[in-house]
Amino acid sequence: MVSDDSEAMPSAVKILIAGGFGAGKTTMVAAVSEIAPLSTEELLTEAGIGVDDLAGIENKLTTTVALDFGRITLNDRAILYLFGTPGQGRFWFMWDELAFGAIGAVVLADTRRLETCFPSIDFFEKRDVPFVIAVNCFEGAARYEMAEVREALDVGEDVPIALCDARDRESAKEVLVTLVEYVLSKQTLARATM
Amino acid sequence: MIASRDNWVDDEAGPLVRPYAMTRGRTRPANRDLNMITLVVAAKDDVDTVTLDADYVAILELCRHPLSIAELAARLDVPIVVVKVLVSDLIELREVIARNPSRDVRVPDMKLLQAVLDGVRRL
Numbered sequence: 001m002v003s004d005d006s007e008a009m010p011s012a013v014k015i016l017i018a019g020g021f022g023a024g025k026t027t028m029v030a031a032v033s034e035i036a037p038l039s040t041e042e043l044l045t046e047a048g049i050g051v052d053d054l055a056g057i058e059n060k061l062t063t064t065v066a067l068d069f070g071r072i073t074l075n076d077r078a079i080l081y082l083f084g085t086p087g088q089g090r091f092w093f094m095w096d097e098l099a100f101g102a103i104g105a106v107v108l109a110d111t112r113r114l115e116t117c118f119p120s121i122d123f124f125e126k127r128d129v130p131f132v133i134a135v136n137c138f139e140g141a142a143r144y145e146m147a148e149v150r151e152a153l154d155v156g157e158d159v160p161i162a163l164c165d166a167r168d169r170e171s172a173k174e175v176l177v178t179l180v181e182y183v184l185s186k187q188t189l190a191r192a193t194m
Numbered sequence: 195m196i197a198s199r200d201n202w203v204d205d206e207a208g209p210l211v212r213p214y215a216m217t218r219g220r221t222r223p224a225n226r227d228l229n230m231i232t233l234v235v236a237a238k239d240d241v242d243t244v245t246l247d248a249d250y251v252a253i254l255e256l257c258r259h260p261l262s263i264a265e266l267a268a269r270l271d272v273p274i275v276v277v278k279v280l281v282s283d284l285i286e287l288r289e290v291i292a293r294n295p296s297r298d299v300r301v302p303d304m305k306l307l308q309a310v311l312d313g314v315r316r317l
Contacts, residue, residue: 009293010260011303012231013310032317038268042275067230067274069264074313078306081231081262101231101295103307169317176314184307 011078014101015179016129018085019108020116024136024166025084026068028108031172033070033082040067042094065094085120095123104183105131106175108166111144114152121155130183133161134175213276216249221275223282230264230274233293234281242289249280250289257290 017025029037042065068084085098085105105124109117117133124131135149144152146161155161160178165171214221234257241254256269263281267274284290296303 009233009235009291011293011306012233012262012295013306014231014295032314038265040264040267041273067264069268071262071265072313072317074309078309078313079233079260079262080310080313081264083230083264097230100229103310173314173317176317177311180307180311180314184304184311187304187307 010076012081012101013078013103014081014083014098015176016083016085016098016102016105017108018105018117018120018124018131019136020110020113020120023108023110023113023116024138025108028106028134028136028164028166028172028175029068029070029082029084031167031169032072032176034073035071037068037070037084040069041065042067067098096127099123099127099129102129104179105129106179107131107133109133109135109149109153110138111135111149112138114149117153121153130179130186131159132175132179132182133159134164134166135161136166137163213273216272217276217279220279223275223278225278225282225285227294228263228278228281228292229294230267231262231295232281233260233262234266234284234290235260235292237289237291246287246289250284250287253277253280253284254289260293 017028019025026037065086067086070082072080072082074080083098083102086094105120107117107120107124121131121133123129133149133153133155135144137143146163149161150157150159160182162175162178164175234253236254236257241251243251246254252270253266256266261269263274263277266281267277270277281290281292285292296306
């Protein structure tokens with residue numbers, strides 16, 4: 001039996017941690033997860049065939065994409081999963097399942113390579129998944145004003161942008177709080193105008 | 195993509211098992227609603243280790259408390275799709291109860307969102 005409202009079972013919710021390769025996604029998951037981040041694989045099977053970007057993958061059946069994720073037990077009724085999304089563009093077809101059930105997303109931006117988070121931003125904008133930008137303050141990276149980052153990323157005025165250190169639990173927590181507050185405010189607004 | 199845990203295979207089989215061998219060739223679960231964060235919990239207190247295949251038993255033993263499909267896949271070191279097929283079987287066998295995430299993400303449950311906010315603030 002699969003139910004959507006079984007009273008005996010907790011609910012699972014999901015937040016996605018996106019960003020380019022090396023932006024600190026798994027680091028952020030590790031900073032707040034109650035378990036050491038787990039890694040699982042999805043096989044590229046027929047689900048991926050027909051996706052243009054798969055051209056060049058020689059053996060589709062043996063290609064896998066790794067997903068790193070962590071867990072936060074919120075209370076006895078709800079469990080939050082944090083999924084680091086695969087950075088490579090050829091795994092876009094997986095994002096629909098990843099986005100299913102996601103309440104929102106954190107896009108980790110590395111100011112040394114801001115363009116690497118453009119695909120994530122595009123995806124979440126198109127799917128109406130609420131997201132915040134977290135600028136991971138790497139050592140040695142030039143510091144930018146928030147306004148400069150906002151302009152460079154071309155995101156709406158309402159999208160929160162926060163500076164963070166993805167290694168730091170308190171800092172990563174603040175980013176999550178910012179995201180969930182943003183999601184709640186959007187929902188409240190949507191309900192008020194319904 | 196390859197099970198490396200010794201308890202999944204006997205010695206003669208060697209250390210490697212093709213993932214779809216575990217699903218008897220099936221590449222899709224009968225139950226299409228299963229998601230990577232579908233929560234799964236064993237329906238019974240005791241696991242029937244005699245009649246059930248080892249792969250099912252391994253899942254049931256992990257599911258004494260609710261666990262997501264993704265966690266099962268990671269803990270068993272098999273792809274998510276393999277766990278979906280096996281959990282789908284276990285649902286039909288009434289060995290597990292599964293709960294899917296809220297179907298409509300556009301209209302999240304406000305109470306759930308508030309619980310998420312309270313939870314992350316407590317971190």
